[in-house]
Amino acid sequence: MAEPVVHLIDDDDAVRQALGFLLMTSGFAVRAHESATAFLERFDPARPGCVVTDVRMPGIDGLELLRLLRRQRVRPPVVVMTGHGDVPLAVEAMKAGAVDFLEKPFDDESFLAAVRLALERARDDAPRAAAAAAARARLDALSAREREVLDGLVAGRQNKAIAYDLDISPRTVEAHRAAVMAKTGASSLSDLVRMALLARAAED
Numbered sequence: 504m505a506e507p508v509v510h511l512i513d514d515d516d517a518v519r520q521a522l523g524f525l526l527m528t529s530g531f532a533v534r535a536h537e538s539a540t541a542f543l544e545r546f547d548p549a550r551p552g553c554v555v556t557d558v559r560m561p562g563i564d565g566l567e568l569l570r571l572l573r574r575q576r577v578r579p580p581v582v583v584m585t586g587h588g589d590v591p592l593a594v595e596a597m598k599a600g601a602v603d604f605l606e607k608p609f610d611d612e613s614f615l616a617a618v619r620l621a622l623e624r625a626r627d628d629a630p631r632a633a634a635a636a637a638a639r640a641r642l643d644a645l646s647a648r649e650r651e652v653l654d655g656l657v658a659g660r661q662n663k664a665i666a667y668d669l670d671i672s673p674r675t676v677e678a679h680r681a682a683v684m685a686k687t688g689a690s691s692l693s694d695l696v697r698m699a700l701l702a703r704a705a706e707d
Contacts, residue, residue: 507622508532508552512542512568513584514560522555522614529615539563543571553602553621554581558592566592569599580621584609638702641687649686652679656692657699 509531513519519535526533532552536542540562542554554572558565565583572578583604585593593604602624603617645653648669655665655676662680666673689695 506532507625508534508550509618509622510534510536510542510546510552510554510556510579512536512539512554512556512560512565514538514557518557525611525614526618531618539565539568539571542568548575548579551625552579553618553625554579555618555621556581556583558583558585558589558596558604566596566599569596569601573600580624582617582621635701638687638698642699642702644686645683649679649683652676653683653695653699656680656683657696 509526511519511523511526511533513522513535514537516537519537523533523535534545536545539556539560542556543563554568556565556568563571569581569583572581578600580602581596581600583593583596583601584607585604586607593601593606597604602621605614605617642650642653651669652665655668660668662673662676666676669676683689684695687695687698689698
C-alpha cells in the first residue's frame with residue numbers, strides 16, 4: 504500500500520511553505536496545493552491520506568471543498584484551519600464532516616496532532632471503504648429491475664409483496680432474486696442485505 508499523503512491546501516504561499524516544511528521534517532509525505540481547485544485536479548482517491556485546508560480561500564473555499572468530497576466514493580478525512588473570526592464556519596465544517604479544526608495561530612504540536620488524528624481515521628476507514636467499494640461494484644452489475652427487487656428485499660418484504668409492488672409475478676421475482684444473489688456473490692439473504700446497506704451507507 505502506498506504511503507499516506509497529507510494534502511495541504513492554502514492560498515498563502517508563506518503558510519503553505521512553513522507547514523509543508525514542518526510536515527516533511529516530521530516524516531510525513533506531503534503535497535501542497537495553492538487552491539482547492541488545484542487539489543481536486545491532482546487528487547488520487549486510490550492513495551490513502553488526509554486533507555488539511557484553510558476555510559477562507561478564493562474560488563472553492565474549505566466548506567465547499569468538504570461538500571464536494573462528500574460526493575466522492577473515497578472521502579479523505581479533512582482538517583480545517585481557520586482564523587479567529589471564522590470559528591462558526593469551522594463548526595459548520597465539522598458538521599459537514601471535518602474531523603477537526605485548528606484556530607490560527609496554532610502551535611506546531613497542535614497541528615501535527617490534528618494531522619495524526621486524520622491519518623489514523625483514514626487508516627481505520629480503509630478496510631470499510633474497500634469493502635464498500637467492492638459491494639458497490641457488485642451492485643452496479645444489477646439491472647434496473649434487479650435493483651428494484653433488491654430494494655424490496657432490503658426493506659424486508661416477501662416475494663409476493665415485491666411482486667405486487669412491481670406488478671410482476673412471484674415467479675419472476677424469484678428469478679430476479681436468484682440473479683441478484685448470483686451477480687453479487689451473496690451467500691444468503693442476510694449477506695445480501697449487509698452488502699446493500701454497506702454500499703448505501705458509504706454514499707450517504
